[in-house]
Amino acid sequence: MTAETTAETRWLTAEEQCIWRTFLAMTKQLNSALARQMQAESDLSIADFEVLVALTDTPDGTVRCAELARCLAWEKSRLSHHITRMQKRGLVDKRACPTDGRGALVVITDRGRRAIEQAAPRHVETVRRLVFDKLTEDELTQLRTISARILEGLDGELPE
Amino acid sequence: MTAETTAETRWLTAEEQCIWRTFLAMTKQLNSALARQMQAESDLSIADFEVLVALTDTPDGTVRCAELARCLAWEKSRLSHHITRMQKRGLVDKRACPTDGRGALVVITDRGRRAIEQAAPRHVETVRRLVFDKLTEDELTQLRTISARILEGLDGELPE
DNA sequence: CTAAGGTAGATGATGTATCAACGATTTGGA
DNA sequence: TCCAAATCGTTGATACATCATCTACCTTAG
Numbered sequence: 001m002t003a004e005t006t007a008e009t010r011w012l013t014a015e016e017q018c019i020w021r022t023f024l025a026m027t028k029q030l031n032s033a034l035a036r037q038m039q040a041e042s043d044l045s046i047a048d049f050e051v052l053v054a055l056t057d058t059p060d061g062t063v064r065c066a067e068l069a070r071c072l073a074w075e076k077s078r079l080s081h082h083i084t085r086m087q088k089r090g091l092v093d094k095r096a097c098p099t100d101g102r103g104a105l106v107v108i109t110d111r112g113r114r115a116i117e118q119a120a121p122r123h124v125e126t127v128r129r130l131v132f133d134k135l136t137e138d139e140l141t142q143l144r145t146i147s148a149r150i151l152e153g154l155d156g157e158l159p160e
Numbered sequence: 161m162t163a164e165t166t167a168e169t170r171w172l173t174a175e176e177q178c179i180w181r182t183f184l185a186m187t188k189q190l191n192s193a194l195a196r197q198m199q200a201e202s203d204l205s206i207a208d209f210e211v212l213v214a215l216t217d218t219p220d221g222t223v224r225c226a227e228l229a230r231c232l233a234w235e236k237s238r239l240s241h242h243i244t245r246m247q248k249r250g251l252v253d254k255r256a257c258p259t260d261g262r263g264a265l266v267v268i269t270d271r272g273r274r275a276i277e278q279a280a281p282r283h284v285e286t287v288r289r290l291v292f293d294k295l296t297e298d299e300l301t302q303l304r305t306i307s308a309r310i311l312e313g314l315d316g317e318l319p320e
Numbered sequence: 321c322t323a324a325g326g327t328a329g330a331t332g333a334t335g336t337a338t339c340a341a342c343g344a345t346t347t348g349g350a
Numbered sequence: 351t352c353c354a355a356a357t358c359g360t361t362g363a364t365a366c367a368t369c370a371t372c373t374a375c376c377t378t379a380g
Binding site: 234262 | 335336337339340346
């Protein structure tokens, strides 16, 4: 219908389609399962968990918004909205930054600390059960190699 | 801090953490890259694409809502909302089901057909470039084995 | 010192996913 | 035959991600 300016499409073979569909189903269902588990057992989303992990990685549980956005690879807007919601739930708090009048500091609250201390072991246990316990040593090595190689090629595909 | 009712947590070793983080980063960035490509080149989301693929898999481009929801593994509510939006964009249409008064049929429109015929080759090309071209034959086989094994264990983790 | 340009974060609008509740219809068993 | 239960799809509420835009503040060239 439209002119093919590039070469003929290299469609996937039946074999390749099967691999691709299996891989997609696995990643999708694994993410769902991890999210469900954390929501059900700890009342946190994966995003909440990531924020809390980043905060507990520092000695005082305090991180600049910009730094947090960078290390989570989130848009600053997404972070801002998310922190607002987490603040309403009492998991984090916000403070003015003493060294930069534009800045804001995110601080983990006691409630936030209790939440992640309860969530972390259960999350790790789930990851172990669903992934690490299922694979042999060799397969884990293969998974790392494969993931790293694909990831490498994605660096050139950044959002502009 | 809280009583450990289960055994000690089997935390991930540094090695395991590295594998896990690499795997998570890969799947996340791969999904983003695929979504961005389809949005930029074909003005479709991955979800739109999946719906259109399911519709073109039938001879008349018509599928019952319930069947569509089942084969996409979507909630019926999500499908309903999504189809409404796709209908507004002229990609699909809805009809009453002649054999079941409760039912609804989703039909692909000419515009929807043109959209997927343009999108499909570009999507396949991207999948090839980002994944299949990056891996050896052996690695593809390994990826299938690994994905299948993890997926198998997830069947028991269905949403209730 | 001041004006220009950059950076930090907040906000509102839009599109999307999930959940609970609902009305309509079909189905299966008494 | 008739009613209760199950199924089908829709709707509204809520939560989340992204985009464009905005304000406040910092930095630096002049």
